[in-house]
Amino acid sequence: MTTEILEFAASLADTSRAVIEPYFRRNVGVIDKADDSPVTIADRSAEAAMRERIEQAFEEHGIFGEEHGVKEGDGVHMWVLDPIDGTRSFICGAPWFGTLIAYLEKGVPQIGVLDVPMMKERWVGSPNGTTYNGSYCQVRTGVDLDQASLFTTDIDLFTADQEASFRRVKDKVKCTRYGTDCYAYALLASGHIDLVIEAGLQPYDAMALVPVIQGAGGIVTGWDGEEVTLNWDGRIVAAATPQLHRQALELLKS
Numbered sequence: 571m572t573t574e575i576l577e578f579a580a581s582l583a584d585t586s587r588a589v590i591e592p593y594f595r596r597n598v599g600v601i602d603k604a605d606d607s608p609v610t611i612a613d614r615s616a617e618a619a620m621r622e623r624i625e626q627a628f629e630e631h632g633i634f635g636e637e638h639g640v641k642e643g644d645g646v647h648m649w650v651l652d653p654i655d656g657t658r659s660f661i662c663g664a665p666w667f668g669t670l671i672a673y674l675e676k677g678v679p680q681i682g683v684l685d686v687p688m689m690k691e692r693w694v695g696s697p698n699g700t701t702y703n704g705s706y707c708q709v710r711t712g713v714d715l716d717q718a719s720l721f722t723t724d725i726d727l728f729t730a731d732q733e734a735s736f737r738r739v740k741d742k743v744k745c746t747r748y749g750t751d752c753y754a755y756a757l758l759a760s761g762h763i764d765l766v767i768e769a770g771l772q773p774y775d776a777m778a779l780v781p782v783i784q785g786a787g788g789i790v791t792g793w794d795g796e797e798v799t800l801n802w803d804g805r806i807v808a809a810a811t812p813q814l815h816r817q818a819l820e821l822l823k824s
Contacts, residue, residue, distance in 0.1 A: 576681055578627060579673050580694050582620045583685035586653055586669040589616040590687050595663045608657050613637050616653035616669065624649050634800075636774040648674040648800075652774040656751030665689050666753040672777035677800045682781035684756050693756050693782050700759050700785030709788040709810035710761035715817050718764035719745040721754035732769045732805070735793075738821040739767060755779045758808055759786035765818055766808040769793075773800050783808050789815040793822050 593612035600608045617637045624633055625641075632643025635651040649672065654660050656667030665688035673681040682695040694701050701707065720743045728736055740746050743765065750757070752775075757763045759782050780798050783790040789812060790798055793805040807822070809815035 576696055579671055579681045579683050582671050583669055583683050585619050586616040587687040589619050594688055613654045617651055620651055650774050650777040666750055668752040670778035679777045679780040682778035684782050693759055695781035695785035700782050702760050707760045707786055709786050711811050713764050715742050718743045720765040721747050721763055722768050723751050727770050735822045736767055738824055739818050759783055764810045764814055769805040771804045
């Protein structure tokens, strides 16, 4: 992996920021997609701007974006884009939505960018580590399950069985919080919380998170312990330590 790819991935977040910022807390139109999730001109314009840059720089690379679909590439290199992860937060004027940018090789995430434009915060993850606004960051260690903090975006996104599994973990931790979208994973990477458990995610929701969490020393898998790649089942467990990860998986499977 070249420094060129890493720097380019981070620069895509600058491109997205420049598009999104003028729309924040403005009266933008909201469209409900077929799955009832909302989308705005900010989502679509930011993704279009990033796609244009990728196509100009790496014509042979594939692109998988939430708003503009899939462009087939050479079968090896793929960019996965979510211009606004947390569109409902964006619409409501809450600043913790993020732009997710992932670079994959043969379906495996290699570089992840988690950019929070309105808070001027950026996490960039790679095999060389994860940085927060340019400085290396790490997950926290030494926290037992009964002292851990657990986050998820919305408990209503779980099926009944998934919610029951989630509650088994929730009942064992010290603190549970909701509603932060991708920002929870950023907090995990920077050592502020310990666990994130979610389900029903799409590749564009998760691919960027894998290098960010792993580069900070954490662990991220599916609920069955499988790798999170383009073909995983949409359930995710991100943990600060192997012990917490193992305990969470055991409770989810109970």
